[in-house]
Amino acid sequence: MTSAIEANADGLIGPTHSYAGLSPGNLASSLNAGEPSNPRAAVLQGLDKMKRLADLGLPQFVLPPHERPEIPFLRTLGFTGSDAAVLEAAWKTAPSFAAAACSASPMWAANAATVTPSADAADGRVHFTPANLVTNLHRSLEHRQTKRALDALFPDSARFAVHDALPSVGHLADEGAANHVRLCADHGAPGVNLLVWGREAYEPWSGAYPARQTREASEAIARRHAAARPVFPRQSKAAIAGGTFHNDVVCVGALETLFFHELAFEDTAAAKADIRAAADGLFEPIFVEVSSADLPLADAISSYLFNSMLVRIPGEDRLTLICPTETRDNPRAHAVAERLAASNGPIGRVDYVDVRQSMRNGGGPACLRLRVVLTGAELAATNPAMRMTDALHARLSTWAAAWYRETLTPRDLADPALLAESRGALDELAGILSLGGDFYPFQRT
Ligand code: SUG
Numbered sequence: 001m002t003s004a005i006e007a008n009a010d011g012l013i014g015p016t017h018s019y020a021g022l023s024p025g026n027l028a029s030s031l032n033a034g035e036p037s038n039p040r041a042a043v044l045q046g047l048d049k050m051k052r053l054a055d056l057g058l059p060q061f062v063l064p065p066h067e068r069p070e071i072p073f074l075r076t077l078g079f080t081g082s083d084a085a086v087l088e089a090a091w092k093t094a095p096s097f098a099a100a101a102c103s104a105s106p107m108w109a110a111n112a113a114t115v116t117p118s119a120d121a122a123d124g125r126v127h128f129t130p131a132n133l134v135t136n137l138h139r140s141l142e143h144r145q146t147k148r149a150l151d152a153l154f155p156d157s158a159r160f161a162v163h164d165a166l167p168s169v170g171h172l173a174d175e176g177a178a179n180h181v182r183l184c185a186d187h188g189a190p191g192v193n194l195l196v197w198g199r200e201a202y203e204p205w206s207g208a209y210p211a212r213q214t215r216e217a218s219e220a221i222a223r224r225h226a227a228a229r230p231v232f233p234r235q236s237k238a239a240i241a242g243g244t245f246h247n248d249v250v251c252v253g254a255l256e257t258l259f260f261h262e263l264a265f266e267d268t269a270a271a272k273a274d275i276r277a278a279a280d281g282l283f284e285p286i287f288v289e290v291s292s293a294d295l296p297l298a299d300a301i302s303s304y305l306f307n308s309m310l311v312r313i314p315g316e317d318r319l320t321l322i323c324p325t326e327t328r329d330n331p332r333a334h335a336v337a338e339r340l341a342a343s344n345g346p347i348g349r350v351d352y353v354d355v356r357q358s359m360r361n362g363g364g365p366a367c368l369r370l371r372v373v374l375t376g377a378e379l380a381a382t383n384p385a386m387r388m389t390d391a392l393h394a395r396l397s398t399w400a401a402a403w404y405r406e407t408l409t410p411r412d413l414a415d416p417a418l419l420a421e422s423r424g425a426l427d428e429l430a431g432i433l434s435l436g437g438d439f440y441p442f443q444r445t
Helices: 027-031 039-055 071-076 083-093 095-102 143-153 215-225 237-242 268-279 297-303 325-329 331-342 376-380 390-403 410-414 416-432
Strands: 004-011 060-063 113-116 126-130 160-162 180-184 191-195 251-254 257-261 286-290 309-311 319-324 347-353 369-375
Touching: 004 039, 004 376, 027 297, 039 060, 039 347, 039 390, 060 143, 071 083, 071 095, 083 095, 083 410, 083 416, 095 410, 113 215, 113 369, 126 143, 126 215, 126 369, 143 160, 180 251, 180 257, 191 215, 191 268, 237 297, 251 309, 297 325, 297 331, 319 325, 319 331, 325 331, 325 347, 331 347, 369 376, 390 416, 410 416
Parallel strands: 004 060, 126 160, 257 286, 319 347
Antiparallel strands: 004 369, 113 126, 180 191, 251 257, 309 319
């Protein structure tokens, strides 16, 4: 077995971070629609989280925000004239499309791609499929730029395969690693890949909220990555109806441990049996299941107990669960977390991180990061300019303080000055992260 470590790549929160109510079925997004946001606090919270993980000894990378407002998208809808004129006209006549073009949603890097580590891929490379995110208009705009960012971070095609997204159709709706969990004895050892889906491509869907991942999309990704030991559990319909728009809202796993809510899967017994069968001869899965009696689904969703990072800190035997502060603020979720840490189970410690600005759009600590298991040689082949260090943290904090606003209402998204500020910020960022002078569409025109 080759030794490997789990790295994280977090989406840097962009200057247009706002609460526009764009995601039906994501209760926080709907609840906070129209509220003012604080982009500066948001990006600093994200940066501090990245530094904290880097300080714990886990390799940490930065994925740059996308160009927003995305004027090229608005131009495809027939708006013409100067960029400011396009923005103004779009907000006047097609405000929902204009809002979609302004969303800072690429921050949620768990939805950037599905990743198969080299230990599980038939050709020995790390595979990435950017998610088409076709269920929500604002998120469907992400995948091309996401591929560009992944190409920049993982440039060596002998070691990394960055695919195109699956075709952007509802039949192949894909939300990336938010619906993927990998279990294994050790990061570098062969793993079992859970690819969780909510509906079938041709299934008539009558749920109040969308099921964002199809079984066929999950299967296609496992096939194109030639991913070993895939298991395809179905997300429970009750969970989706309750506001579980991604499986990672009610489930997280690391190494042998799967930590999940009773209502995460449609058929929990079958999911466990399939995982056990796939892991046979490799490791014994450890299931840590939380009942609805201990934590009703509504509390699981509002506290985001499961939308936590479950990590093995180098040098420690047991896992650490890094939860949002909202978990600590919810008495039931806090009690579950405390009991876990006090038990002799696989989770030895619970920590808390403040990502409140993101949380109010339904994005917890786990949503902000894309996990990438890398061997030493693969880690050495990543782009060093995108790796979080003390110096980069300091530099980006100063950069953010110079460019980002402290208050933004959805109305402000129509302000042409915000367009200019965002481009100024991203142009400078492209320099800081050595992305070159043509990384963003606005730099190429
Ligand atoms: O896709 N929210 C995101 C949150 C994504 C969370 N990611 C994971 N669970 N992995 C979403 O629903 C809200 C944007 C707005 O309403 O302004 C939003 O897109």
